Amino acid sequence: MKQATPPSLSVQPVAVAPGVVLHDLCKDYGTQRAIETLGCEIRGGEFTVLLGPSGCGKSTLLRMIAGFETPTGGRITLDGRDITALPSSQRNIAMVFQNYALFPHLDVADNITFGLNVRRTPKAEQAQRLDGVARMMGLAALLARKPAQLSGGQQQRVALARAVISGRPVLLMDEPLSNLDAKLRAEMRVEIRALQRRLGLTLIYVTHDQVEAMTMADRIILLNAGQIEQSGTPEEIYSRPATPFAARFIGSPPMNLVDAADLRIAAPPGTIAGLRPEEIEIADDGDGLPVRLTGHEYLGADILVSVMAGTAATARLILRRPARLGLPEGPELHIRWAPAALHLFDPKSGRALTAAPAATAPGHRAAG
Ligand SMILES: Nc1ncnc2c1ncn2[C@@H]1O[C@H](COP(=O)(O)OP(=O)(O)OP(=O)(O)O)[C@@H](O)[C@H]1O
Numbered sequence: 604m605k606q607a608t609p610p611s612l613s614v615q616p617v618a619v620a621p622g623v624v625l626h627d628l629c630k631d632y633g634t635q636r637a638i639e640t641l642g643c644e645i646r647g648g649e650f651t652v653l654l655g656p657s658g659c660g661k662s663t664l665l666r667m668i669a670g671f672e673t674p675t676g677g678r679i680t681l682d683g684r685d686i687t688a689l690p691s692s693q694r695n696i697a698m699v700f701q702n703y704a705l706f707p708h709l710d711v712a713d714n715i716t717f718g719l720n721v722r723r724t725p726k727a728e729q730a731q732r733l734d735g736v737a738r739m740m741g742l743a744a745l746l747a748r749k750p751a752q753l754s755g756g757q758q759q760r761v762a763l764a765r766a767v768i769s770g771r772p773v774l775l776m777d778e779p780l781s782n783l784d785a786k787l788r789a790e791m792r793v794e795i796r797a798l799q800r801r802l803g804l805t806l807i808y809v810t811h812d813q814v815e816a817m818t819m820a821d822r823i824i825l826l827n828a829g830q831i832e833q834s835g836t837p838e839e840i841y842s843r844p845a846t847p848f849a850a851r852f853i854g855s856p857p858m859n860l861v862d863a864a865d866l867r868i869a870a871p872p873g874t875i876a877g878l879r880p881e882e883i884e885i886a887d888d889g890d891g892l893p894v895r896l897t898g899h900e901y902l903g904a905d906i907l908v909s910v911m912a913g914t915a916a917t918a919r920l921i922l923r924r925p926a927r928l929g930l931p932e933g934p935e936l937h938i939r940w941a942p943a944a945l946h947l948f949d950p951k952s953g954r955a956l957t958a959a960p961a962a963t964a965p966g967h968r969a970a971g
């Protein structure tokens with residue numbers, strides 16, 4: 604006979620959470636291809652964010668992993684086992700939906716234990732696990748309420764508790780915070796991240812919000828039009844974007860991308876030059892690339908200064924400057940940057956160039 608789980612085990616970390624591997628996965632809806640053939644590895648015990656603009660295929664990918672959508676081609680393995688044809692209920696994967704999907708007629712306790720009930724988990728074990736999860740997630744005082752008597756954040760927490768109580772080591776979340784206000788979103792980001800760490804879950808999290816991705820992820824898989832644009836740690840994608848798309852998608856304000864000629868950089872025609880706003884400084888000594896001041900935006904700690912560069916003064920650049928330095932005296936200014944801060948992209952392949960840029964550009968700051 605099956606033994607009830609002792610209370611101390613109810614919310615214990617997963618011993619070794621399994622990883623998920625996508626092998627040549629693709630998905631068509633009729634004649635429309637939602638996911639191009641792609642492959643990637645989602646490591647066990649890590650927080651992986653699927654990031655990308657609306658319609659790029661994030662939910663489709665997540666739903667295939669969950670088993671709610673059948674791939675047109677390719678395979679999905681969980682811990683090395685092929686789960687492509689396995690029904691959702693047998694995948695050992697839990698999912699939290701954007702709209703929470705709580706049952707309005709059930710109270711919080713029954714909502715959280717709903718899945719355990721369906722699987723006929725003994726009542727005593729259900730009660731033990733509910734107690735552990737409710738305490739861990741700050742829901743103990745709300746167990747008798749109906750969902751309509753909860754705030755959005757509390758409803759979100761109930762949906763999360765329902766997934767966590769399943770004890771399944773892989774958790775999928777599709778834009779779980781999009782219905783919350785900014786402050787609550789920031790709090791829940793920290794909470795979900797801490798929960799994932801504490802339980803050692805393999806968490807796959809879908810969002811179009813690059814701030815969420817940057818603050819929560821161990822690893823980001825950046826999607827664009829059904830393909831993987833780049834994957835890596837937040838630091839890797841921020842500091843070494845593989846494409847102009849990745850350069851613009853991560854970072855706020857985004858990386859400045861202009862024609863390299865407008866920065867007087869010796870490079871083949873059409874080369875795209877990229878500089879992060881915080882990497883550009885105003886050269887008070889009049890040395891550097893001449894630009895024209897066109898506007899500014901005050902942010903509190905920083906000011907965003909807009910300048911135009913290039914012979915026709917049509918290449919717009921935004922630079923971030925500590926507000927305590929004040930607004931530079933314009934309209935004619937000079938800017939500069941460390942040579943290592945410059946990103947170059949090949950216009951044909953659309954990929955980052957790794958070759959060192961010419962050291963003679965006027966905007967290059969001297970070493971030291
Ligand atoms: N059931 C469906 N039938 C037909 N096309 C679909 C279906 N579901 C999704 N698509 C299409 O597949 C593409 C990817 O959709 P998906 O929902 O995965 O995007 P997403 O990245 O989650 O976007 P969002 O951020 O807006 O949620 C879109 O072009 C969408 O219109």
Ligand SMILES: [Mg+2]
Nearest residue numbers: 661662663777
């Ligand atoms: Mg979606």
